Amino acid sequence: MEDIKKYIGTHQDRFLKELFGLIQIPSVSSVAEHKDDMHKAASYLADQLLKAGADHAQVYSTKGHPVVFGKKIVDPSKPTVLVYGHYDVMPIDPISLWDSPPFEPEIRDGKIYARGSADDKGQLFMQAKAFEFLLSQGLLPCNVKFMIEGEEEMGSPSLGDWCRENKEMLAADLILVSDTSMIGIDIPSITVGLRGLAYMEVEVTGPSKDLHSGLYGGAVANPANVLASMIASLHDENNHITIPGFYDSVLEISPEERSDMARAPFNLNEYKAKIDIAEVWGEDGFSVNERTSIRPTLDVNGIWSGYTGEGSKTVLPSKASAKISMRLVPNQDPDEISALFAKHFESIAPPTVKVKVIAHHGGHPYVSPVTSRAYKAASKAYESVFGKTPVPVRSGGSIPIISTFEKVLGVKSLLMGFGLDTDSAHSPNENFHLECFTKGIETISWFYRYYAGDLASELD
Amino acid sequence: MEDIKKYIGTHQDRFLKELFGLIQIPSVSSVAEHKDDMHKAASYLADQLLKAGADHAQVYSTKGHPVVFGKKIVDPSKPTVLVYGHYDVMPIDPISLWDSPPFEPEIRDGKIYARGSADDKGQLFMQAKAFEFLLSQGLLPCNVKFMIEGEEEMGSPSLGDWCRENKEMLAADLILVSDTSMIGIDIPSITVGLRGLAYMEVEVTGPSKDLHSGLYGGAVANPANVLASMIASLHDENNHITIPGFYDSVLEISPEERSDMARAPFNLNEYKAKIDIAEVWGEDGFSVNERTSIRPTLDVNGIWSGYTGEGSKTVLPSKASAKISMRLVPNQDPDEISALFAKHFESIAPPTVKVKVIAHHGGHPYVSPVTSRAYKAASKAYESVFGKTPVPVRSGGSIPIISTFEKVLGVKSLLMGFGLDTDSAHSPNENFHLECFTKGIETISWFYRYYAGDLASELD
Numbered sequence: 021m022e023d024i025k026k027y028i029g030t031h032q033d034r035f036l037k038e039l040f041g042l043i044q045i046p047s048v049s050s051v052a053e054h055k056d057d058m059h060k061a062a063s064y065l066a067d068q069l070l071k072a073g074a075d076h077a078q079v080y081s082t083k084g085h086p087v088v089f090g091k092k093i094v095d096p097s098k099p100t101v102l103v104y105g106h107y108d109v110m111p112i113d114p115i116s117l118w119d120s121p122p123f124e125p126e127i128r129d130g131k132i133y134a135r136g137s138a139d140d141k142g143q144l145f146m147q148a149k150a151f152e153f154l155l156s157q158g159l160l161p162c163n164v165k166f167m168i169e170g171e172e173e174m175g176s177p178s179l180g181d182w183c184r185e186n187k188e189m190l191a192a193d194l195i196l197v198s199d200t201s202m203i204g205i206d207i208p209s210i211t212v213g214l215r216g217l218a219y220m221e222v223e224v225t226g227p228s229k230d231l232h233s234g235l236y237g238g239a240v241a242n243p244a245n246v247l248a249s250m251i252a253s254l255h256d257e258n259n260h261i262t263i264p265g266f267y268d269s270v271l272e273i274s275p276e277e278r279s280d281m282a283r284a285p286f287n288l289n290e291y292k293a294k295i296d297i298a299e300v301w302g303e304d305g306f307s308v309n310e311r312t313s314i315r316p317t318l319d320v321n322g323i324w325s326g327y328t329g330e331g332s333k334t335v336l337p338s339k340a341s342a343k344i345s346m347r348l349v350p351n352q353d354p355d356e357i358s359a360l361f362a363k364h365f366e367s368i369a370p371p372t373v374k375v376k377v378i379a380h381h382g383g384h385p386y387v388s389p390v391t392s393r394a395y396k397a398a399s400k401a402y403e404s405v406f407g408k409t410p411v412p413v414r415s416g417g418s419i420p421i422i423s424t425f426e427k428v429l430g431v432k433s434l435l436m437g438f439g440l441d442t443d444s445a446h447s448p449n450e451n452f453h454l455e456c457f458t459k460g461i462e463t464i465s466w467f468y469r470y471y472a473g474d475l476a477s478e479l480d
Numbered sequence: 481m482e483d484i485k486k487y488i489g490t491h492q493d494r495f496l497k498e499l500f501g502l503i504q505i506p507s508v509s510s511v512a513e514h515k516d517d518m519h520k521a522a523s524y525l526a527d528q529l530l531k532a533g534a535d536h537a538q539v540y541s542t543k544g545h546p547v548v549f550g551k552k553i554v555d556p557s558k559p560t561v562l563v564y565g566h567y568d569v570m571p572i573d574p575i576s577l578w579d580s581p582p583f584e585p586e587i588r589d590g591k592i593y594a595r596g597s598a599d600d601k602g603q604l605f606m607q608a609k610a611f612e613f614l615l616s617q618g619l620l621p622c623n624v625k626f627m628i629e630g631e632e633e634m635g636s637p638s639l640g641d642w643c644r645e646n647k648e649m650l651a652a653d654l655i656l657v658s659d660t661s662m663i664g665i666d667i668p669s670i671t672v673g674l675r676g677l678a679y680m681e682v683e684v685t686g687p688s689k690d691l692h693s694g695l696y697g698g699a700v701a702n703p704a705n706v707l708a709s710m711i712a713s714l715h716d717e718n719n720h721i722t723i724p725g726f727y728d729s730v731l732e733i734s735p736e737e738r739s740d741m742a743r744a745p746f747n748l749n750e751y752k753a754k755i756d757i758a759e760v761w762g763e764d765g766f767s768v769n770e771r772t773s774i775r776p777t778l779d780v781n782g783i784w785s786g787y788t789g790e791g792s793k794t795v796l797p798s799k800a801s802a803k804i805s806m807r808l809v810p811n812q813d814p815d816e817i818s819a820l821f822a823k824h825f826e827s828i829a830p831p832t833v834k835v836k837v838i839a840h841h842g843g844h845p846y847v848s849p850v851t852s853r854a855y856k857a858a859s860k861a862y863e864s865v866f867g868k869t870p871v872p873v874r875s876g877g878s879i880p881i882i883s884t885f886e887k888v889l890g891v892k893s894l895l896m897g898f899g900l901d902t903d904s905a906h907s908p909n910e911n912f913h914l915e916c917f918t919k920g921i922e923t924i925s926w927f928y929r930y931y932a933g934d935l936a937s938e939l940d
Contacts, residue, residue: 234877
């Protein structure tokens, strides 16, 4: 299949131009002022799918941001792959840390720097371009549908219902997703597990208004100090999470599986150097990789109270707030965990303050079978492109909608992601390697041939 | 002295118009963009002093915001009162909580609502207007100088040096300050103690950039969680501050003095109701009034980290910061306390993070003698206007420059403040009672007569 390399070579400039057109639309789903950009991005993608050869591609309304659905039915008797991706991106702050404007993609050192370059605009474009290639060569061996949403970074609040309402239209044998990372650019891997997510926002209120810290300080509980103490108490001295019942449904992983995991390449010094930390941290009794994959966590994602401007202001703030999320593992249920958190957080509030706890949208953890035909086809495809068998890994990240797909559509997902941990997804200077982009297109193209095409017999 | 009431009645509209002109200049000292406003406010005040009858009034440059100095020498052999005040104001955030724009003064329910209405523009105007009245009636019995600075809310970083350089020009027998509160509108009081201040800013850095909380969460120490734990550890279970050496130089107050203090009117339920808290808080073994006057405190004035916008963002932040101030009591030294804080805060940082601690400007605590001629004159003046002997109180607040005056100029201060605890100084909806404003002008006018005028013999 030299054709795919040649095809990419011939069309790369156009591929990038088309991708950059999408990246330039600042489709930040969680910020209300970008509402129109969500529509723009969705329309742009529908147009791209039609240009790539889809029979049909359209922007569908949901209760939230729109979904793009497109399809190419080559033969109703053939299997159907439903490609899932998202056109929404994370907020860009702190903007001051970006080396180039987040929505003006720039290629430096073989990488595309821009918000969404990896997560997920660049990756979903690989899917669109593999589809375009196979179709243009008359090689597409099965039916393909696309479902591209605009609320993934918010926890996909509307997509579950939309799937329920459009179950028939979405009927498929497999959901194919490129929204995860590989171990390294030379170490292909397939994500077979995702952590779930429970995302809470808490507000601690002391006095009804900001007070003069001189006149009241010492006699009135300071909500910022109180919130700090409450957050501090959420981990014990072994870095276990102290919420009663939090670990009750955590699936304990067998010693065999843990020693399997421990064979994945890992260099502690490189890990620390890459993110410039002197020491790692985490739950006693577990390795770094285990802490980010098979164990649940609790992190403050944001905290704010009082005066945060330049200089000094002596205020005893009225309120202190935090965003706190928990990554969940099988078989933790995000609604149950959110309820346990809320109950516990309210219970530890001292009588000097009032506490409000709200739950943002969460998601279930997911585990994907490594014995499926789809997994085997993917494994062969990576081998064809990288010359190596991919490593099955459990990722610490969450794609909350994946477990919803299984529940609502009854379809398993295959996570062929080509990002890297160094992509800075969700951070300033997000980037995506051009080499990952092209290898992704190649690997996806091979996948279709093994899964339902001329090489399918090699799996038997 | 019915004349003063009549004079205020005749001129009140002009007084307010002139005061509002000052308030409308947004002279927020700690925010760089208001630099020009500081000059505007200073010039405005110099002009006001000249109009009120000063021989001389001029804006003087300092290393920071300018100082206004003015004077009226009636007779070099007479005593000299140096009036101190400040034209700078606190920042206005959170702006959303103001019921009317902070720099557009509005009178509602007999109060002037605006930033600076009480602290300190309204109060320093009482001084200017008492001066104008006495002078216009040929009643000014002594020399008066004015020194009005623009950096009080920042801790007066430049004024100490400026005083040193202008010692001769500032020579005086007494410094008179209206920048404090009374117990109540019917309970006059004179502030005889001020707490000192040490103001720190801390920054905790974990990874060198924001990370994806799914991919790294659980294995990398989260600086927001770490900062929360560090802050939590600064108080023990009895709400004592845990910084080693923090209490070493705290002056213990005698049981007699404490029982004297306990006679001040105080209603716990009203106190709690006024600021809408269910329970007070504070150091074990001390009353509410003691906690805010004779005991030092530690409060978070601001904290920030990670994502603080709407919705959810799953980020493991690189940095977490806080502004933390300590109110000090005799004989704590702000530089010593800042150093103790910094040493302790660095020592409790876990090896997973880096910590940066900087000290903003602080100030010494101050105690004023109740046996001085000035205090006695003030006491008589309050009696004349309010019909009651004023209560000497120690305030929890800080005016860091007061102790500097004593050191540099060798002059004691008298704190005749007419604010109320309900003024919301430093908070949204700052306000100043018109009745306080007029009674302040009256009381200051009487003060001059007792201190150096026709009633001086009554003190002997």
